Amino acid sequence: xxxxxxxxxxxxxxxxxxxxxxxxxxxxxxxxxxxxxxxxxxxxxxxxxxxxxxxxxxxxxxxxxxxxxxxxxxxxxxxxxxxxxxxxxxxxxxxxxxxxxxxxxxxxxxxxxxxxxxxxxxxxxxxxxxxxxxxxxxxxxxxxxxx
Numbered sequence: 110x111x112x113x114x115x116x117x118x119x120x121x122x123x124x125x126x127x128x129x130x131x132x133x134x135x136x137x138x139x140x141x142x143x144x145x146x147x148x149x150x151x152x153x154x155x156x157x158x159x160x161x162x163x164x165x166x167x168x169x170x171x172x173x174x175x176x177x178x179x180x181x182x183x184x185x186x187x188x189x190x191x192x193x194x195x196x197x198x199x200x201x202x203x204x205x206x207x208x209x210x211x212x213x214x215x216x217x218x219x220x221x222x223x224x225x226x227x228x229x230x231x232x233x234x235x236x237x238x239x240x241x242x243x244x245x246x247x248x249x250x251x252x253x254x255x256x
Contacts, residue, residue: 134182134203147186150174160190160237166247172219173240180208190237194230216243222250 148156154170178185181203194200200208213224224246233239 129182129204130199130202133199137197137199137203138182138184138187141184141187145187145189147184149186153186153188157190157237157240161241161244165240166244168220169240169244169247172216173243176212176215180204180212188236190235190240192236194233194236194239198236200230220247220250222246 150171153174154165154167157170158165174185177183177188181198181200183198183203188198192198209228209230210225213228217223217225224243227246228242230239233242
């Protein structure tokens with residue numbers, strides 16, 4: 110009986126450790142909303158195109174707008190290319206512990222490109238670096254059926 114209770118308590122602790130930090134998520138969203146307007150997916154994609162200095166694939170813009178929001182809980186329309194993934198957005202804390210794996214699965218489903226061997230979220234300092242990496246993956250495959 111005590112073993113079952115102990116296991117239950119430990120599973121709750123583990124769940125909490127692996128779950129997104131809702132307090133930090135709210136703080137980041139509050140700061141973002143106070144300092145910048147929320148953009149539509151089209152305007153957000155245009156912002157990245159200007160930052161990249163080249164067109165951003167529309168399907169990638171739509172994918173990122175939806176998936177970043179789903180994985181992080183952040184107001185994606187308020188995100189900008191220069192946002193730092195760890196220092197500004199706190200992605201490891203606001204996302205589920207396995208978000209990089211799930212993100213790669215979602216990318217594979219959307220674009221038929223497996224990032225799992227090449228994707229290391231720790232290599233990207235800013236959101237622009239992440240977007241550049243993803244766009245390069247799509248361009249290098251030279252076959253993006255949904256782009």
